[in-house]
Amino acid sequence: MATPHQGLSMSTSRDKILITGAGGMLGSYTDFGIQTTRDTLNVEDLAQVRVVFAKHKPSVIFHFAAATNLVECEKDPPGTYRANAVGTYNVALAAREVGAKLVYVSTSAVFDGKKEAPYVENDIPNPQNHYGHSKYMGELVVLGMLPDAIVARTCWMFGGGPDKDHKFIANILKQLEKSKIDVIGGKRGSPTYGKDFVETLVDLVEKGERGVFHVGNEGAPTRVDIAREIVKIAGAKTEIVEADAAVFEKQYPGAGARGNESIASTKITLRPWQEALQEYIGTEWKGLIK
Numbered sequence: 319m320a321t322p323h324q325g326l327s328m329s330t331s332r333d334k335i336l337i338t339g340a341g342g343m344l345g346s347y348t349d350f351g352i353q354t355t356r357d358t359l360n361v362e363d364l365a366q367v368r369v370v371f372a373k374h375k376p377s378v379i380f381h382f383a384a385a386t387n388l389v390e391c392e393k394d395p396p397g398t399y400r401a402n403a404v405g406t407y408n409v410a411l412a413a414r415e416v417g418a419k420l421v422y423v424s425t426s427a428v429f430d431g432k433k434e435a436p437y438v439e440n441d442i443p444n445p446q447n448h449y450g451h452s453k454y455m456g457e458l459v460v461l462g463m464l465p466d467a468i469v470a471r472t473c474w475m476f477g478g479g480p481d482k483d484h485k486f487i488a489n490i491l492k493q494l495e496k497s498k499i500d501v502i503g504g505k506r507g508s509p510t511y512g513k514d515f516v517e518t519l520v521d522l523v524e525k526g527e528r529g530v531f532h533v534g535n536e537g538a539p540t541r542v543d544i545a546r547e548i549v550k551i552a553g554a555k556t557e558i559v560e561a562d563a564a565v566f567e568k569q570y571p572g573a574g575a576r577g578n579e580s581i582a583s584t585k586i587t588l589r590p591w592q593e594a595l596q597e598y599i600g601t602e603w604k605g606l607i608k
């Protein structure tokens with residue numbers, strides 16, 4: 319017999335997807351389901367998680383809520399573990415109680431960055447900072463408690479537009495009037511459009527998938543490559559100059575220390591990062607680039 323979350327038509331299953339942390343960047347791409355934010359569902363509060371899940375009876379949970387600011391996570395380890403490890407335990411426990419399929423968003427920060435090639439699903443995690451440890455604990459909890467769950471690891475996610483993008487791409491877009499911008503090169507990642515990521519999660523659920531998936535737009539650029547692509551897409555003349563990563567590491571110890579962060583999948587393929595970036599800038603930043 320099919321479990322309640324397998325083989326549902328998307329109109330039914332999208333309505334019954336409950337999203338935690340829907341007020342964040344990734345939440346901008348879930349215009350469906352039951353949206354919860356810290357105010358309506360604090361994942362650190364087990365009693366509240368149980369009440370909210372029992373009320374809505376979701377068939378699927380997209381668990382986005384997390385402490386995500388790497389610098390803050392290093393400053394406040396207890397708070398980081400409470401949100402990311404204990405919070406995920408609470409969500410997994412309550413999901414099991416209501417029979418919901420859990421989709422947990424994890425990160426390439428579970429890896430140590432020493433591999434030359436992009437990390438694939440069966441590489442062994444070896445986190446190097448509190449954020450990575452806390453997210454890996456979340457993975458272990460989810461996979462240990464819910465054999466039907468999906469763990470979707472991603473990397474360098476972008477999106478949110480002018481209101482919710484507080485990261486690298488917005489930062490570059492806002493400086494394009496300058497003649498030159500210094501950007502730290504060296505390490506590689508997988509820039510991933512939040513919109514593509516959410517569509518992939520929905521697709522995986524629809525197909526009744528389970529287990530660990532690396533969900534990233536194809537490619538493994540450095541931040542210098544990305545900045546140059548932004549300049550090209552925007553039709554700007556700004557020169558991108560590669561800066562010294564050691565300076566950043568001195569300012570924010572631990573936060574930028576890992577090497578390679580890029581991911582690839584042995585199971586699925588998303589479109590190339592350049593194509594996704596072009597769509598993001600062309601739609602969500604249309605008319606806003608000076």
Ligand SMILES: NC(=O)c1ccc[n+]([C@@H]2O[C@H](COP(=O)([O-])OP(=O)(O)OC[C@H]3O[C@@H](n4cnc5c(N)ncnc54)[C@H](OP(=O)(O)O)[C@@H]3O)[C@@H](O)[C@H]2O)c1
Pocket residue numbers: 338339340341342343344345355356357359360361362381382383384385386387401405423424425426453471472473474475476
């Ligand atoms: N962005 C990336 O590059 C990236 C890469 C890999 C994985 N991820 C994962 O993707 C997920 C979504 O990330 P994002 O980029 O959308 O981050 P985000 O913009 O920081 O969103 C996270 C949301 O979670 C909420 N939250 C934090 N603690 C909470 C709690 N105790 N209870 C309820 N809500 C809480 C935050 O609310 P407040 O604003 O009130 O704190 C925020 O709205 C996270 O699980 C993250 O670890 C992100």
